[in-house]
Amino acid sequence: MTSKIFKQALLICLTIQIGSVFFSSSAFAQLPTPVSTSEIGIGIGGANYKGELSPNYRFLNNQPALTVFYRRDMSNAITLRGGIMGSHRIADDNTFSDEAYEELPFHDYRKAELKLSLLELSGVMEYNFLDYYSRRQRPRLSPYAFVGVAGVLYNSKLISAKDDLNKEYVTSLTVAVPFGVGLKYALSKHWNLGLEFGARKLFTDKIDQLSEEEPLHLANPNDKDWYFYNGVSISYTFYRINCPPTYKKEPGLLD
Template identity: 25%
Template sequence: MKKLLTLTLTLVLALVLVANQASAQQFSKRKQYNSVGVSLNAMNYFGDIVPKPSITSLRFAATRPNIGLSFTHRFAPRISARGSLSYGRITGDDAKAADDTDPDAKYRYNRNMNFRNDIVELSAVGIFDLIENRNNYLKRPDFVPYVFGGVSVFHHNPKGQDASGNFVALQPLGTEGQRVNGDGTYGLWQISIPFGGGVRYKLNKSFDLGFEIGWRKTFTDYLDDVSGNFAPDAQLLTDQAKYFGRGITRSTQGEFARFNEPGQMRGKSNEDDWYIVTGFSLNYILAPRVKSPKFR
């Protein structure tokens, strides 16, 4: 997956650079324009609390809303740059995601973890249109597919629901013994690589309707607060840390004991978490001001 991601981003960047060099000189500043947009999206995640221990596995019932604002500048017939600010939520629950009849998922069913995580993201991406527009915004194509890639910074804060129904911030607890074993705990500010594709449809001279799907490759395995192994009780400093760190036992006959012993796998620590944003946007084109020539 990492090699595929690197190859995809390299190819997109190469296409952008080639197209930009070939067309930038033919696209005057009078044809460049800006747009502002709002988006309403669906948000999902890939991680440890999903139906299958696979990056392609997600639980559609765990979909949560995401909203965003964006500003886009068109530089060339195929090239635009976009800055976006968005807010959304991801969530997961072993009790609803893991199948207790699946031998590969049974330990996660008994683990019985849950979380929700509110994510605020600020991103900057380059957009490459598959259909070019060498004219001004008024003569732009009616239908344009595109691909994009870039970088983002985001803030997250995973929380778990306790027996009383209250949501508790998990990062300060050190649920895998991070507060004691010297590794420290994970940061709530992280970087990701957003990439994906979409289509735009021209509604009229001023508005475009868009549909887009975008993946976020993160560099943390703690969007769900689950990554490594179960920690000994001595490394869990509070009752809340023990409650969430040792697992909320599902079995009434001691079956769970063999799943949550110290050192046993709590999560797949060799894979970072991902999240995905899918939805619609409405973009308003800010008509460029055309300066009239001066005559003397």
């Protein structure tokens, strides 16, 4: 009797063991292959300055801007992006000016306008609120937020009704903190559409050549200059299949 029970138990264990091997092999085969993605893209939009001449964001102040970027996913939620953005006026009268605020004392006194060009090199981290890189998601889209650091090369000229405020073109380099929000939408497996609005907090108050160091004190000493970028982009995604690590019967300490 005992021998019969033992044989039955052994047969059950053997069946379970064989079944588990086939089940685990089947489940492993059904697991998605790890895939990482990278993108290259181009965007067009507007750059907008905020400072002494324009203390509030004004949409009409936007001047043309162009950006190119490279983006790589690090996880389902995190992507890193490097990019170059340039902005330059198309027409000579495309300037930032005191005109919209001329009822205010400083603006009425200066009657100044600013000619500004920007070149930005940035690196930012994006947080995707949805799993954008999962192709099982329909539709495939995600809002995101970003923050990073940027180096900014700017060229500016100040023109004023007051001769003592006129400044010739000055080129200088500064640092900014870019941050903002955007939306990604997959047009197809490889092509993506993007919308973005971002602000750049500068570490200088001299981009408009008006600062607290000026003898006439026509600047706010408690506020640095800002600029913004808002635009639309198109990008192309590259997919890379990541092979699983090589099996080692006795892995080393660093494996």
